[in-house]
Amino acid sequence: MSRLDTIACNVHSLNQLRQFHAQIIQHSLQHHNYWVALLIGQCTRIHAPLAYTRLIFDSVPRPNVFVFTSMLKFYSQWGAHHDVFTLFDRMRRCDVRPDAFVYPILIKSAGKAATGLHALVLKLGHGSDQYVRNAIMDMFAKHGPIEHARVLFDEMPNKTIVDWNSIISGYWKWGHEAEAFELFNLMPERNIISWTAMVSGYAKFGDLEKARKFFDEMPEKNVVSWNAMLSGYVQNGFAEEALKLFDMMIDAGLQPDETTWVTIISSCSARGDLQLAESLVSSLDRRKIRLNCFVKTALLDMYAKCGSLETARNIFDEMGIYKNQVSWNAMISAYAKNGDLTSASKLFYEMPERNVVSWNSMIAGYAQNGQSAMAIELFKEMTTKEELKPDEVTMVSVISACGHLGALELGKWVLSFIKENSIKLSNSGYNALISMYSRCGSMEDAKKIFQDMPTRDLISYNSLIAGFAAHGHGTEANELILRMKNEGIEPDRITYIGVLTACSHSGLAKEGQKIFESIRSPSVDHYACMVDLLGRAGELDQAKRLIDTMPIKPHAGVYGALLNACRIHKRVDLGEIAACNLFELEPENSGNYVLLSNIYASLGKWEDVERVRGTMRARGVQKTTGWSWVEFGGKLHRFIAGDRSHKLSDQIYRLLEELRKKMRDAGYVADKCYVLRDVEEEEKEEMVGTHSEKLAIGFGLLVSEVGAMIRVVKNLRVCGDCHFAIKMISKLEGREIIVRDNNRFHCFKNGECSCRDYW
DNA sequence: ATAGGGTTAG
Numbered sequence A: 001m002s003r004l005d006t007i008a009c010n011v012h013s014l015n016q017l018r019q020f021h022a023q024i025i026q027h028s029l030q031h032h033n034y035w036v037a038l039l040i041g042q043c044t045r046i047h048a049p050l051a052y053t054r055l056i057f058d059s060v061p062r063p064n065v066f067v068f069t070s071m072l073k074f075y076s077q078w079g080a081h082h083d084v085f086t087l088f089d090r091m092r093r094c095d096v097r098p099d100a101f102v103y104p105i106l107i108k109s110a111g112k113a114a115t116g117l118h119a120l121v122l123k124l125g126h127g128s129d130q131y132v133r134n135a136i137m138d139m140f141a142k143h144g145p146i147e148h149a150r151v152l153f154d155e156m157p158n159k160t161i162v163d164w165n166s167i168i169s170g171y172w173k174w175g176h177e178a179e180a181f182e183l184f185n186l187m188p189e190r191n192i193i194s195w196t197a198m199v200s201g202y203a204k205f206g207d208l209e210k211a212r213k214f215f216d217e218m219p220e221k222n223v224v225s226w227n228a229m230l231s232g233y234v235q236n237g238f239a240e241e242a243l244k245l246f247d248m249m250i251d252a253g254l255q256p257d258e259t260t261w262v263t264i265i266s267s268c269s270a271r272g273d274l275q276l277a278e279s280l281v282s283s284l285d286r287r288k289i290r291l292n293c294f295v296k297t298a299l300l301d302m303y304a305k306c307g308s309l310e311t312a313r314n315i316f317d318e319m320g321i322y323k324n325q326v327s328w329n330a331m332i333s334a335y336a337k338n339g340d341l342t343s344a345s346k347l348f349y350e351m352p353e354r355n356v357v358s359w360n361s362m363i364a365g366y367a368q369n370g371q372s373a374m375a376i377e378l379f380k381e382m383t384t385k386e387e388l389k390p391d392e393v394t395m396v397s398v399i400s401a402c403g404h405l406g407a408l409e410l411g412k413w414v415l416s417f418i419k420e421n422s423i424k425l426s427n428s429g430y431n432a433l434i435s436m437y438s439r440c441g442s443m444e445d446a447k448k449i450f451q452d453m454p455t456r457d458l459i460s461y462n463s464l465i466a467g468f469a470a471h472g473h474g475t476e477a478n479e480l481i482l483r484m485k486n487e488g489i490e491p492d493r494i495t496y497i498g499v500l501t502a503c504s505h506s507g508l509a510k511e512g513q514k515i516f517e518s519i520r521s522p523s524v525d526h527y528a529c530m531v532d533l534l535g536r537a538g539e540l541d542q543a544k545r546l547i548d549t550m551p552i553k554p555h556a557g558v559y560g561a562l563l564n565a566c567r568i569h570k571r572v573d574l575g576e577i578a579a580c581n582l583f584e585l586e587p588e589n590s591g592n593y594v595l596l597s598n599i600y601a602s603l604g605k606w607e608d609v610e611r612v613r614g615t616m617r618a619r620g621v622q623k624t625t626g627w628s629w630v631e632f633g634g635k636l637h638r639f640i641a642g643d644r645s646h647k648l649s650d651q652i653y654r655l656l657e658e659l660r661k662k663m664r665d666a667g668y669v670a671d672k673c674y675v676l677r678d679v680e681e682e683e684k685e686e687m688v689g690t691h692s693e694k695l696a697i698g699f700g701l702l703v704s705e706v707g708a709m710i711r712v713v714k715n716l717r718v719c720g721d722c723h724f725a726i727k728m729i730s731k732l733e734g735r736e737i738i739v740r741d742n743n744r745f746h747c748f749k750n751g752e753c754s755c756r757d758y759w
Numbered sequence B: 001a002t003a004g005g006g007t008t009a010g
Helices: A002-009 A014-026 A033-045 A050-058 A065-078 A081-093 A102-123 A130-143 A146-155 A161-173 A177-186 A192-205 A208-217 A223-235 A239-251 A258-271 A274-286 A293-305 A309-318 A325-337 A341-350 A356-368 A372-385 A392-405 A408-420 A427-439 A443-452 A458-470 A474-486 A493-505 A509-518 A524-536 A540-549 A556-568 A572-585 A590-602 A606-618 A649-665 A672-676 A681-704 A720-733
Strands: A628-632 A635-639 A709-713 A736-741 A744-749
Touching (some): A033 A065, A065 A102, A102 A130, A130 A146, A130 A161, A161 A192, A192 A208, A192 A223, A258 A274, A258 A293, A274 A293, A325 A356, A356 A372, A356 A392, A372 A392, A392 A427, A427 A443, A443 A458, A458 A493, A474 A493, A509 A524, A590 A606
Parallel strands (some): A709 A736
Antiparallel strands (some): A628 A709, A736 A744
16 A cells, blocks of 8 residues: 555655556555545646546546545646536535535636625534635635625734635735735735745736845745746746856756746747757757647747747647646647638637637638638627636727728727727727728727827827828827837837828928938838939939949848839839839739839830730739728728629619719710720720729719718728729719728729829 | 746737
C-alpha cells in the first residue's frame, strides 16, 4: 500500500497517472472509494482529460462523500459547472450527506448564481465555517457587487489572512486601486500571496512601475510572484522587459514552471520572430520541459504568429484529445488572420463547444478580410443560435463591418443592441464607432462620439481625422492635429496620411505643404499624399519633380496618384510615364489600364484607347467585377451586374428601363464612350453592365421606396457614366444623394455634384 | 479545502 502512495505522490504527467491507474487495477482496487478519490485528486492536479477522469469515477459502485467531493472539485477546475450541479444532485439522491467541504466548491462553480446558495448554506448551519464564509465573500468579490463582499468582510469577527487577500483581489478586479492599497496597508500580517496580488493588480492596471516596486520590495518571492511580474510586462506590450526579467529569474536560481514558459512563449509571439521562437523551442528541448496543454497552445500560437502555419497545425493535430477550447480558438484565429476562412470555418463548426472567443475570432476574420456581410451574418447567427452574450470585442468587429459596408441604419441598430445588452465600451469600441460613422458619411455622429467619450487616444484622433479626410474637411483635420498635440498625443504616420489627404481633398495645398514639411522622416505613403495634393491642385510638374527627388523608392501609390491627377487635368505625357511605371509595379491591376485609356478617351485619342485595351487583353488582365451593396431600411441588398436573384428584381429592372428612357428624353447620354465610339455589341454590354447598370439597379430599388438619403456602398467605382445617372436622379427625384466611392464622398443635389475635381 | 501567476478574439 505504501508503495502505491509513493507512486501517487510522483504523478506529474498523464503517462505517470496512467501507470498509477494500471497499478490500482492490478491490485483490483479500482472499486475502492479511497483509491478512486486519490486518483481523481491526481487528475485534478495534472489537468487530466474529462472523459478519462469520468471513467475512473464510474468504476466505483457506491461513491462516498470523498469520491463525490474530489469529482466535484475536478469538474469545478475544468469549468464544467453544469456537471458540478448534476453530480451534487446525484450525491443527494444517493443519500450521501454533503458536508462543509462541498459547499465552497459549489459556491465557486455557481459564480454569480451562488447568491441563492448563500441562504441554503446558512440554513444548513455552515455559515460560520471559515471556508464557506470565505467562499461566499470571494464570490461577491469576484462577481460583484464588491460592496456586498465588503459588508460580509466587515461583519466577520475573526478574519483570516485568506479573507484579507480575497477582498484585496476583489478590489483589484473591479479596478479600485485605492481600496486595495488601503487594505493592504491595514492588514495585520501579509504573506507572499498578498504581495503577489498587489504586483499583479498594478500590472493589470497598467502601472508597471508600481508593480515593479512591490515586486522588488516583497520579502520573499516564489515562481508565482515572478510569473505575475513577467505576465504584467507581456500583457502591457513590454516583451523585451519580460525577456530581461526572465534572465534575472534564471540567475536568481528559480526553476521556471509551465506558467513561466507560457508567458515567455507569448512574449515571443508578440515579437513575431521565428528565429527567436526556434531558439526558445530548442531550449525547451534541452531542459526537457514537460509540455502541458497550456504550453502547447502557447507554442501553437507562437508559430502561427511567426508565420509558420503548418507547424502550428502540426502541434494542434498532435494534441489529439488533449486540447481545450483555447487551443481550438488559437488555431481558428491563426487561419482567420491569414485569410484562410475556409479552414477557420471548418474548425469552427468541428469544435465541440464554442465560446465567445471562438465567435469573435471568426467574426473578426470575416471583417478583416473584406467579407463584412459575412461578419454581420455570423453575428446574427451568434445572437439567435447560441446562448452566448456578445462582448465588446464582438461589437468592435461588427461595428467595423458596418463601416466598411457604409451601412448606417445597421450601424445604428448595432448601437442600440449594445445599449440594450448593456455592453460596456472602452476606447476601442468608441474608436470603432467613430470610424463607422465616418465611413457612413455621418460626421456629426462621429464628432459626437469623439466629444462624449471619456478619454481620447491616438486611434480616436486618427479615426476622426481619416473621416474628415474622406469628406474633404481639411480645416477641421488641421484643427484636430493641433488639438491632439496640445493634449500631448504625438501624431503618427497614419495621422499625417489623414491630414495630408484632407488637405488634398479640400484644396488646401499650402497647409498640406506645411504639414508635409513638419514630418520628421516622411514615409513613401506621405510622398504619395503629396503627389496627390500637388496633382489635384494642378501642379503636375511639381508633383513629378517631387517623385524624381524623393529619397525613397516610389511605390504604386505614388504613381497612381500622379496618374489620377493626369486624368483630372488631361495630361497625356506625364500620364504615360506614370502608367508605364505602374504596369511594371502591378501588371495585374486593371484600374491602371482603365485610367490611362480614360485619359486618351477624354482627348478623343481612340487609337490609343484601343492600344491600351489590346495590351490589357494580351496580358490577360481581367476587369474585376464585384458585388455592390445597397443599404435600405436597415437591410443590405446585394447586387451584381445582370443579377436577378433579388426578390425585387422585376421592379428594379422596370425602374431601370424607365430611368434610361427619362435620361434619353432629357437629352443625357448614359455613357460617353459608348455613344461617341462605334464599339462592338459585346463590349458595349460590358461597359454599361459594370458601371451604370449596377448603380442604377441600386437606385431603382431605392427610388422605388421612400428615403431621403441614399447611400451606395462598396465595390462601386463611380465613373463618368454613373455620374450622369445620379445627377439625373437627383434632379428628377428632388433628393440629396450621397455616393461613397472607395473613401470619397460625392454629394448630388438638384442635378449638381459638389465634387468638382473628380470628373 | 478557501486567497496570488498562464494560452485564444479587437
